[in-house]
Amino acid sequence: MIVLLIHMAATWAMVGFIWTIQVLQYPLMAEVPESGFPRFEAVHQRRVTAVIALFGPLEVVMAALVFLTVDSVPSWLSFTSGALLAAIWVSTAFFYAPLHGRLANGFDQALHRRLMIGNWVRTLAWSLRGIIAAWMLAF
DSSP, X not given: OHHHHHHHHHHHHHHXXXXXXXXXXXXXXXXXXXXXXXXXXXXXXXXXXXXXXXXXXXXXXXHHHHHHHOTTXXXXXXXXXXXXXXXXXXHIIIIIHHHHHHHTTOOOHXXXXXXXXXXXXXHHHHHHHHHHHHHHTTO
16 A cells, blocks of 8 residues: 555645646746746756656656555556656656757747647656556555
8 A cells, every 4th residue: 555655645746746747937038038938948857857856756666566466446547657657757858858959049939839849748747646556446
């Protein structure tokens, strides 16, 4: 049971984090004066990385432990949850991080729009993981 509780806590920490990014941080990017945007983006990346460095590995480890050690949770549910997590991190590495890299050079409305719209995929995927993590407690 403790594995499931820690898994859920780590997952919901990331759910709260991604919703904060989606509805607060990303929209505010459009309000930053152009001259200060590269610095803003650099600080954003540094602070986001610090949060992710704390909760991201914990979430991954706990998802693996649920899959490998919690027999009461159906394998298909653990696998689905893990697949969502893999999709989140692959998309972060190959889509979102490169967008932020390009925004580091200065605000670009088209890139910002792609980031805002595209990030709904991660937001919804993490939210679904949160629901699944809570559901796992019922088994």
